[in-house]
Amino acid sequence: xxxxxxxxxxxxxxxxxxxxxxxxxxICLIFGIFTIICIYPFYYIFINTISDNxxxxxxxxxxxxxxxxxxxxxxxxxxKELPGAAVVSLARTVLGTIFTIICAAFxxxxxxxxxxxxxxxxxRFVIITMYFSAGVIPTFLTYRTIGIYDTFWVYILPCCVTPxxxxxxxxxxxxxxxxxxxxxxxDGAGYMVRFMRIVMPLCKPILATIAVFSAVGQWNNWMDxxxxxxxxxxQTLQYVLYRYLKEANTLAEIARxxxxxxxxxxxxxxxxxxxxxxxxCIVTILPILVVYPFFQKYFVKGMMVGAVKG
Amino acid sequence: xxxxxxxxxxxxxDKAGFRLFLLSLPFLAGILIFSYLxxxxxxxxxxxxxxxxxxxxxxxxxxxxxxxxxxxxVLREQFVRVMRNTLGINLLYMATMILPMIxxxxxxxxxxxxxxxxxxxxxxxxxxxxxxxxxxxFFALFSTEGLLNNxxxxxxxLTTPTNFLTxxxxxxxxxxxxxxxxxxxxxxxxxxxxxxxxxxxxxEAANIDGAGRFQKMWHITTPHLIxxxxxxxxxxxxxxxxxxxxxxxxxxxxxxxDYIEVLDLYVYxxxxxxxxxxxxxxxxxxxxxxxxxxxxxANTLSKKIRGxxxx
Numbered sequence: 001x002x003x004x005x006x007x008x009x010x011x012x013x014x015x016x017x018x019x020x021x022x023x024x025x026x027i028c029l030i031f032g033i034f035t036i037i038c039i040y041p042f043y044y045i046f047i048n049t050i051s052d053n054x055x056x057x058x059x060x061x062x063x064x065x066x067x068x069x070x071x072x073x074x075x076x077x078x079x080k081e082l083p084g085a086a087v088v089s090l091a092r093t094v095l096g097t098i099f100t101i102i103c104a105a106f107x108x109x110x111x112x113x114x115x116x117x118x119x120x121x122x123x124r125f126v127i128i129t130m131y132f133s134a135g136v137i138p139t140f141l142t143y144r145t146i147g148i149y150d151t152f153w154v155y156i157l158p159c160c161v162t163p164x165x166x167x168x169x170x171x172x173x174x175x176x177x178x179x180x181x182x183x184x185x186x187d188g189a190g191y192m193v194r195f196m197r198i199v200m201p202l203c204k205p206i207l208a209t210i211a212v213f214s215a216v217g218q219w220n221n222w223m224d225x226x227x228x229x230x231x232x233x234x235q236t237l238q239y240v241l242y243r244y245l246k247e248a249n250t251l252a253e254i255a256r257x258x259x260x261x262x263x264x265x266x267x268x269x270x271x272x273x274x275x276x277x278x279x280x281c282i283v284t285i286l287p288i289l290v291v292y293p294f295f296q297k298y299f300v301k302g303m304m305v306g307a308v309k310g
Numbered sequence: 311x312x313x314x315x316x317x318x319x320x321x322x323x324d325k326a327g328f329r330l331f332l333l334s335l336p337f338l339a340g341i342l343i344f345s346y347l348x349x350x351x352x353x354x355x356x357x358x359x360x361x362x363x364x365x366x367x368x369x370x371x372x373x374x375x376x377x378x379x380x381x382x383x384v385l386r387e388q389f390v391r392v393m394r395n396t397l398g399i400n401l402l403y404m405a406t407m408i409l410p411m412i413x414x415x416x417x418x419x420x421x422x423x424x425x426x427x428x429x430x431x432x433x434x435x436x437x438x439x440x441x442x443x444x445x446x447x448f449f450a451l452f453s454t455e456g457l458l459n460n461x462x463x464x465x466x467x468l469t470t471p472t473n474f475l476t477x478x479x480x481x482x483x484x485x486x487x488x489x490x491x492x493x494x495x496x497x498x499x500x501x502x503x504x505x506x507x508x509x510x511x512x513x514e515a516a517n518i519d520g521a522g523r524f525q526k527m528w529h530i531t532t533p534h535l536i537x538x539x540x541x542x543x544x545x546x547x548x549x550x551x552x553x554x555x556x557x558x559x560x561x562x563x564x565x566x567x568d569y570i571e572v573l574d575l576y577v578y579x580x581x582x583x584x585x586x587x588x589x590x591x592x593x594x595x596x597x598x599x600x601x602x603x604x605x606x607x608a609n610t611l612s613k614k615i616r617g618x619x620x621x
Contacts, residue, residue: 020523027416031429038433038491041447044457048450059460103337110334115327122331122338129345132602135594136555136574137581138351146343161340191326191333220440223556227582242442242560245449274455281446288438296431299438300499 042285049073049279056275072279081232081240082280089219089236092155096218097211103160104210105203108169109195130163136227143228154228159218165210172206173199205301212298219287237284244277355592361585375592388576389593395482396572400550402486407543409490410497411535415527417498418505430502433495441556444492449475475561481569488557500542501535508534537616544612548605551597573597 048056052067060066076082110116111123134142143149148157176199184194200207222238229235235243292299355376358369379389420426436444451457452474459471508531516526553572562570571579577597581590 023523024419024421027419028422028425031417031420031425034494035429035432038436038495041450045446045450059455059457059464062457062460103340107334107337110330110337113327113330115323115330116334117324117327117331119327122334125338126341129341131605133598134345134348134351135591135598136577137587137591137594138348138354140582141351141354141587142343142348146347157340158344161337161344163341191330216438220438220443222440222442223559226559227578238440238442241446245442245446245560277446278450281443281450285439285443289435292435292438293431296434299434300503 042282042289045278045281049275049282053275072275073283076276076279076283079276081235082237082283084233085235085237085240086283088152088234089238092152092221092236093215093218096156096159097214099156099160100162100165100214101207101211104162104165104169105200105207106195108166108173109191109199111166112170112173113191126163126166129161140227150229150231150234152234155218155221155224155234158224159214165214168210169203169206172203176202209298209301212295216288237280241277241280241284244280352591352595355588355595357588359588361587371588375589376596378589379593379596385589391568392571392573392576395570396551396553399482399485399553399570399572400546402482403489404543404546404550406486406490407497407546408539410494411501411539413494414498414501414505415531415535418502418531419523419527430495430499434499435495436492437496439492441492441560444488444557445560448488476563476565478566478569481566485557485561485570488561500538504535504538505531540616541612544608547608547611548601550604551600 044062047063047065048061049072050068050070051061051065052069053072055061055066107126111119111126116122133139140149143154148154180198180202181194184198189197220238222236222242225234225236225239226242354365356370356372357365358371358374359365360368379385417426417429420429449456453459454471454473456474458474459468462468463471512530513526516530521529551573553574555574555578558570558572558575559578562575573593574597577590577594580586580593
């Protein structure tokens with residue numbers, strides 16, 4: 001931070017000509033345009049979900065929402081597959097993150113101790129798996145053989161063996177002062193006690209970074225639903241959105257199945273398939289956007305530890 | 311006498327080490343099951359596997375599936391097309407790998423810090439959403455009922471709406487566009503932090519020498535960022551035939567498939583959709599072997615040029 005400030009000061013000392021100002025303005029404008037390109041699609045989707053559906057259907061909502069209502073959200077949440085998918089998404093995010101943290105932290109602790117039995121061999125046994133992959137089909141066959149194909153566990157268990165996370169945590173643990181653990185060792189504390197009481201609390205920063213990345217990864221993952229599940233009960237929000245975007249008229253049929261629900265709506269708030277897609281999209285992206293500002297520093301930190309190891 | 315002493319001294323430590331090994335055993339078992347066991351699945355490629363039968367009841371065909379992409383004319387045509395897509399798209403990605411660096415350099419030229427932070431925050435968001443949501447965003451812009459059609463039809467340029475997601479022109483460039491839209495801001499972060507770690511005294515010295523803004527960017531910032539860029543670039547060489555499936559699966563449809571079907575997607579289609587497990591496994595094995603080879607090539611290259619390995 002201090003360095004930044006110094007740099008800014010040193011830059012402001014230099015003489016600035018009208019040419020510099022024009023360059024400044026051009027740079028700001030170009031970045032402004034790119035930023036708008038990144039954000040506008042979601043703004044567009046959002047205003048289309050809260051605007052009058054008949055205006056949306058004729059494509060007249062581009063920049064400002066008109067005829068604001070929230071009926072789309074109420075209806076989307078009453079669709080029968082959506083709450084289930086939301087529960088699966090949430091469950092895999094929470095459970096997957098917990099499992100990832102435990103399976104990164106504890107083995108990392110074991111491997112951070114010099115006395116580990118044949119440490120070199122077993123550490124290599126773990127690390128080398130980062131550099132090869134059997135591929136989609138053999139993985140699919142294995143999941144079928146061990147019986148996690150088409151179960152909820154296919155979302156959780158494979159993520160627990162991520163050597164990359166283990167390296168991050170192990171490196172962090174090795175940078176901690178050894179004296180704390182040694183004094184506990186002299187007091188007779190075993191490995192588990194020392195891990196839980198001393199090492200884990202000290203590793204909070206790196207574990208938080210891994211947790212945030214794992215949670216986003218779990219929430220966003222939909223390929224494993226495509227590849228390794230069949231059961232509709234296991235679909236996640238991402239997968240539901242994928243299906244809605246791909247199967248244009250699925251939802252119109254669902255709405256047709258509930259005519260009594262549709263009958264009491266006036267035509268202006270009648271659901272069109274397009275607004276359903278948009279609304280599911282907003283429901284799916286909302287958790288990311290809500291947590292993003294709070295966790296931004298972890299994201300940046302994660303990028304940096306990743307770059308250092310990479 | 312001395313020997314027994316050494317053994318005695320090591321013994322409790324060894325015991326503790328063995329206990330650590332036992333404690334981490336569940337994790338090691340997990341590695342064995344999820345990373346090593348799938349390798350056994352490679353054996354399927356040597357048989358004529360039919361789903362529903364036991365593997366050993368199937369006909370053993372040796373290397374038939376491995377040479378199939380080269381011998382069978384139909385498969386060869388597909389394979390050439392898929393490889394062309396894979397390499398073409400990846401080479402385009404590599405050609406534009408310099409863009410995050412340029413993005414970071416110009417972003418740091420913005421004096422107004424609040425604006426700089428805002429740009430950085432908003433342009434990294436696309437990296438944290440799935441490809442399904444990326445598809446949703448472009449669906450909203452380019453589909454038949456999307457924004458672009460609304461505007462073009464409204465202005466009278468088009469008489470009937472076109473679905474731009476199913477047009478086949480410039481498919482690779484479009485994929486590159488989606489890729490950059492998602493990853494540019496995020497890719498810049500590593501360069502931004504590299505720039506902030508450059509000693510500001512160098513800039514001060516350059517100021518005294520009367521260096522202009524672009525001279526400083528070219529003569530100070532760029533040389534400091536090139537090593538980072540080089541590492542990223544070499545890592546990408548190891549990935550040149552890996553695309554992942556997500557991006558290509560969401561954007562593929564009956565029209566565009568010929569232009570964006572990459573190796574990973576091809577394996578998925580053959581293996582899991584059409585059920586030709588043996589052939590798909592063989593193609594996947596080709597891919598895995600070439601990938602490992604490329605990683606070694608990249609590492610050797612890095613050793614030769616920079617004097618340090620990246621792994």
